[in-house]
Amino acid sequence: MSTESTTAASNSKPGCSVSLPEPATTQTVALWQVHPRDNVLIALRAIAQGEVLPAPYQHLTALEEIPAGHKVAIADLAQGAEVRKYGFAIGATTQVVKAGSHIHSHNTATNLSGELAYNYSGCQATELDYPADLPTEFMGYRRKNGKVGTRNELWIINTVGCVNRAATRIAAEANKRLAAAGILNTDSVQTSIDGVFAYTHPFGCSQLGDDLAHTRTILAGLIQHPNAGAVLVVGLGCENNQLAKLLEASPGVDSSRIRSFNAQQVEDEVEEGIAAVEELLALMAQDQRTACPVSELVFGMKCGGSDGLSGLTANPLVGQVADLAAGAGGKVILTETPEMFGAEQVFMARARNEAVFNDIVKLVNGFKQYFIDNNQPVYENPSPGNKAGGLTTLEEKSLGAIQKGGSAIVEQVIQYGELASVPGLTLLEGPGNDAVSSTALTAAGATLLLFTTGRGTPLGFPVPTVKISSNSNLAARKPMWIDYDAGAMLLPGVDSQQFSKEFFRYLLQVASGQYTRNEKSDNKEIALWKNGVTL
Known part of the structure; x- marks a missing residue:
């Protein structure tokens, strides 16, 4: 059943609130009306066909089984009537629906169609405060550019799918060596290095225009991410997503924490990558969490x-x-x-x-x-x-x-x-x-x-x-x-x-x-x- 007390998510606009159910005398509440204007209840457990609904809906009987998480009508609804949840219409009935019936795809459809016109009427939200009884700090990694990470990891980013396997082999060998040396952060060993991870993908070759730009900007965002204490960028050499262009799209990073090469230009790309990773890990070993x-x-x-x-x-x-x-x-x-x-x-x-x-x-x-x-x-x-x-x-x-x-x-x-x-x-x-x-x-x-x-x-x-x-x-x-x-x-x-x-x-x-x-x-x-x- 609904109450008038709402979660913080309800303060933005009338009609999109979520009211918590009233405390129950049993272990769980059976049904939940999300908003007082709703004409459906949500089953928090499966409701059997023929089961009398709990108070204050004891005048209603479930006309069919209502699976957990599904909706039951609490009023008779004509064909084309609004079905309301969160205080808003979530669709319309496609047939006559009796109170106690299961409301779902078999008798309800969307009201939405096409683009809409919207009118600006000012900001209806208010500024928010931070509670005094919550901590004001956490322990993070402050980077040279001022950003703060929650992890200290070495990320391997490849420009193109052609070097995926090389990237994963570099990461696997690096983690193996870190674990053997006892300098990889685990549940039993506490260090400043959380691991080496290769984030591979199948793109970067034969892409054009916005499609290529999307690939490049996402990879550039990863290169700049503060959870990466250092980054190795591995290219092939002939791909559309050129290594130099990708690095240009990653401004503000600490150049001392970046290594990069094209596999076509080195003798053994895996050994080249492992050597670069070892250099970067030596720098990352000095990083410490600080209060942020x-x-x-x-x-x-x-x-x-x-x-x-x-x-x-x-x-x-x-x-x-x-x-x-x-x-x-x-x-x-x-x-x-x-x-x-x-x-x-x-x-x-x-x-x-x-x-x-x-x-x-x-x-x-x-x-x-x-x-x-x-x-x-x-x-x-x-x-x-x-x-x-x-x-x-x-x-x-x-x-x-x-x-x-x-x-x-x-x-x-x-x-x-x-x-x-x-x-x-x-x-x-x-x-x-x-x-x-x-x-x-x-x-x-x-x-x-x-x-x-x-x-x-x-x-x-x-x-x-x-x-x-x-x-x-x-x-x-x-x-x-x-x-x-x-x-x-x-x-x-x-x-x-x-x-x-x-x-x-x-x-x-x-x-x-x-x-x-x-x-x-x-x-x-x-x-x-x-x-x-x-x-």
């Missing part, structure tokens, strides 16, 4: 494998972190542009000024045009896994997904491959694909990724990737994937504000060196957005 203000953190917010609870537990929890980070003067980056469709006006109402508002309009309509140009439906987004988890329409998915942005003012909109440059909330152009968007967040400067999931995934990326489950069942089934259980927010008597503060304290521990599941499992990779012509 929370304002130096850069959070990347991502959801993947979402279910019907993602927008109710894990995403609002991450949204509260966004608000805490913004209040502290830190940076928060949100991407997955298609998962803003149907909820974009919430962000537009929080634009710092009209220029940012216009940038959001351009971001959203530009991505819609990308779908149209490729003859794809604009509003067909929920995946089979999303639908199995209870998400019916793109509006529903988007309204849940944007909870990750909290209630912070939108300060900036950046294009794919650009760096976030101002404190507060930044919207980043990018697709919803987990690997592509998470890589884009990293290249934009994120030093921690907060990845919410209801279905689960082992994916991880170059920076610590904190996996947050929307439900406790996933956390129990996949402890090797999940770092934090947001499903615990549904336990009786849980205070959402205190829960979010404890989570933030945990994140500061991660930023200070505590390894995440993806790091312990060595699930670290990148993916680039391929959207152009290949020769």
Whole structure:
């Protein structure tokens, strides 16, 4: 059942709030009305056909089975009636629906179609404060250019897929030597070096125009990343993504911490790479963690494998972190542009000024045009896994997904491959694909990724990737994937504000060196957005 107390994610605009369920006398609450204006409830456990609904809906009986995470109607709905969740319409019924019925794809469809016109009406969000009872510092690596990393790793970046295997062999041999020498940071050995990692990809050759530019800018963002205490860049020599051009696109890096060569110009590229890595590791061995203000953190917010609870537990929890980070003067980056469709006006109402508002309009309509140009439906987004988890329409998915942005003012909109440059909330152009968007967040400067999931995934990326489950069942089934259980927010008597503060304290521990599941499992990779012509 709903209450009038809301999470921090609800302060941005009436109608997009998430209300926590009232404390229950049993271990779990059965049904949840997210917003008082909703005409559906969310099943927090499977509801059997014929089961009488709990108070205050005991006058209703489930007319069919309602799977966990799915929706049940609490009023009779005519064909074409609005279905409301989060206080917003998430679609319309395609047939008459009786109270107690399962609401899903078989009887509900999207209301969205085509591009929309938007009107600026000023910023409706307010400035945020950082609570006095939270730490103001973490232990990070201050780089020569002033940026702060949460890890001290050596990254190997290749210009082209042709040298992928050479890059991975260099990394494997370097890590083998580090481990043998006892200077690789592990659970039992504490040093200043967190490892050598090769981030390979299949691109860089036969690319043209914007497609080549996308590859180059993402790789340049990785080269400049503060979690990389040093970088080895390996080229081939004849590729379109020329080594010299890539280095030119990476300004502001410490030149003493960069080594590079083209494999065609050396006798043995693996031995050449290992020699370069050993030089760089000798420099990195002198690096030490120092106290840094929370304002130096850069959070990347991502959801993947979402279910019907993602927008109710894990995403609002991450949204509260966004608000805490913004209040502290830190940076928060949100991407997955298609998962803003149907909820974009919430962000537009929080634009710092009209220029940012216009940038959001351009971001959203530009991505819609990308779908149209490729003859794809604009509003067909929920995946089979999303639908199995209870998400019916793109509006529903988007309204849940944007909870990750909290209630912070939108300060900036950046294009794919650009760096976030101002404190507060930044919207980043990018697709919803987990690997592509998470890589884009990293290249934009994120030093921690907060990845919410209801279905689960082992994916991880170059920076610590904190996996947050929307439900406790996933956390129990996949402890090797999940770092934090947001499903615990549904336990009786849980205070959402205190829960979010404890989570933030945990994140500061991660930023200070505590390894995440993806790091312990060595699930670290990148993916680039391929959207152009290949020769």
